[in-house]
Amino acid sequence: MKKIINKPESFVQEMMEGIVAAYSDKVTTLNGDFRVLVKSTPTKEGKVGIVTAGGSGHLPVFLGYVGQGLIDGCAVGNVFASPSAQKMADMIQACDYGSGVLCLYGNYGGDKMNFEMATEMVEMDDIETRTVLVRDDVASSPKSSMEKRRGVAGMVYAFKIAGAAADKGLSLEEVARIAQKALDATRTMGVALSPCIVPEVGKPTFSIKEDEIEIGMGIHGEPGIEVKPMMQADEIASLILEKITADAPLAKGDEVSVMVNGLGATPMEELLIVYRKVHQILSDMGVSVYMPHIGEFATSMEMAGLSITIIKLDEELKPLLRAPATSPFYTNANK
C-alpha cells in the first residue's frame, strides 16, 4: 500500500488536524471535537442552518462545503462509514440559529439511520428540522425505484443552491423546498478505472482489469451496471449523457450546469477533454451551459475515473448557484 499517511487508524484524525491547522479562519471543530466541523465565521441570527454528514475519503465532499454561502456543519465518520447519531445531534444543535436546520445528505443506510435518531434527539430541545436526501446517481437504481438511488457528486449543487437560499434569509420550509427542487433537476453517473484503498484495510477492496472500465460504479466501489473494454473520452461522455438524458430529458432552449468530477487520480486534462465532448453534445441539442464545474468535488481517495452531473436550471436556481461562496475547498468570487 503506497499511501502518504502515518498510522492507518489515525488517518481521519490527522486529516482533520490538517484542515483545522490550515483553515481556522474559515472552519473549526465543534468544542474541540474533531468529528464535527462548523464554520468559524459569524452567522446571522435567524439564518436557517444546513448540515450534512458522511464517511471520510471523499474530499472535498462532505466537510469541504462547510463555509460562507454553503453549509454550516458536517459530522465526519471514519473512511466510508457514517458518523454517530450523537455527533449529528451535537452538530444540529450548534447549527440552529433560531430558524431550524435542514439535514441535507446522501441516501446511504447508515447516514439515514443515524440522522433519523439525531433529529429525534434534537426535537426534545424544540429544534425544528427538515430532511432532504440526495439520490442523484442514475446508475444505482432504475427510474422505477428512484427512491433507492445513492447520493454522489450532485450533492455539491444542492449544498451550493440551498446554502445561497439560506443566506438570503428564506425560511426552513423554503430552503428545504429549493434543495429538493435542485435535486429533482440533478442527475449524475460515473465510471471507474481503478479501485481505491481504505487505509485500515491496506489493499484494494475490489479490482478492475487493466483494459476495462466499470460503468456506473459508486464512490465506495459499489458495483456498476456494466463492465466494458476501456473506452475513449468521447464515448464515455456520450454514454453517460445518454443515460442521464434518458432519465431526465433535456430540450432545446434548456439551460444546465455541468459538473465533470474527477474521482481522485484522473488528471484535470482528461476531465477537460470529457467536458469538451459534453459541451458539444449539449450544444448540438440546443442546450446551453452555465457555470460549469470541472475538477475534484467528490472523490474516492486514489480511485481513477470521473462522474458527470447535469442540473437543469431555471430563473430561481440560477442566481442561487451563482451567489458568492467561500469554503476551504469551494470558492467563487462572483459579485
Add this chain to the structure above:
Amino acid sequence: MKKIINKPESFVQEMMEGIVAAYSDKVTTLNGDFRVLVKSTPTKEGKVGIVTAGGSGHLPVFLGYVGQGLIDGCAVGNVFASPSAQKMADMIQACDYGSGVLCLYGNYGGDKMNFEMATEMVEMDDIETRTVLVRDDVASSPKSSMEKRRGVAGMVYAFKIAGAAADKGLSLEEVARIAQKALDATRTMGVALSPCIVPEVGKPTFSIKEDEIEIGMGIHGEPGIEVKPMMQADEIASLILEKITADAPLAKGDEVSVMVNGLGATPMEELLIVYRKVHQILSDMGVSVYMPHIGEFATSMEMAGLSITIIKLDEELKPLLRAPATSPFYTNANK
C-alpha cells in the same frame, strides 16, 4: 494505458477546446490559436503584462493562472515540450498594454531558448521585456549552482505576487523586481510514488518500485536525489522541510506561506496529513503560516506524490499574495 482520452495526438488540442468551451468568460485563444491562451476580460491600458509558457501535462500550471490579478497570457506546448518562439512572440505582443511585458517562466532549456528568441523578435516592435526565471526546486541542483535549478510549484506564488503587483499599476522594473524577490524567498522539494504516462508514448517513461519513494524527482520524471523505502507522511514532511530550511534558513518570528501540492493522483486527505506535520514543525520553530495552499497547483498528470513549497513573506509580499485573483483554476475571494 488507461487514460480517458481520444487520440493521443489530439490530447492538447482537445484539452484546450475544453478550457475555452468551459471558461470563455475568463479566457480565450489568441485570434483562434489554441496554443496561446489570454484573458478574455478587459485589461487596464498601461498595466504591465505578465506571460509564461511551458509544456502541457501540468494543470493548473501553466495556463491555469491566466486570469484577473494573475498572469495575462500563456503559450502552450505539447506534453512536456516547449511551445515555439513564434507563439511566444505573438503572445508577448498581445499582452503588451503599453508598459512592457514580464516573461516569468521555469528554468528549462527549451522554454529558455524559445523565450530568448521571442523577446528578440518583439524588440523590433519596440516592446520592452524583462525575464525572471523560476528555479525553486532545491533537489535539482546544489546551492553552489542554484542558477541551474528547475522551476516547479513555487512559480504559482510568483504568478500570484507579480500579478498583484502589475494590477497595482507598478512599472515593469518594479514588477520584475518583486517577482525576483518572491522567488528568492521561495523553495520547493517534491517526492514521487508513481510515474506518469505521456499520451503519445503510451507507457510510463520511468518506474518507481512498489515499496519505494523517489526523493526530489522533477515534474517530468527527472531523477531525484535519492530512492528510499516508502516513508510515512510525517517523515516525508520532516525530510523535505529539513532540505528546504538548510537551503533557506527560517528563524523564530518569520512568516511564510506553505504550498502542499499534489502531483496528480495523491488524495487531498494525504496532502492535509502532510500539511499537519509541516504546520507543527514550523510552529515549533516559532514560524507562522499565512494563506496555506493545499491542493493540486502543478501536476504531472497521473503521477502520485507531492511537493512542499515555502515562501518567506514580508510586508511587501504579504498583501500581494492576499490580493483578489480569479482564473478558471485559482480563485480567492479576499476583500
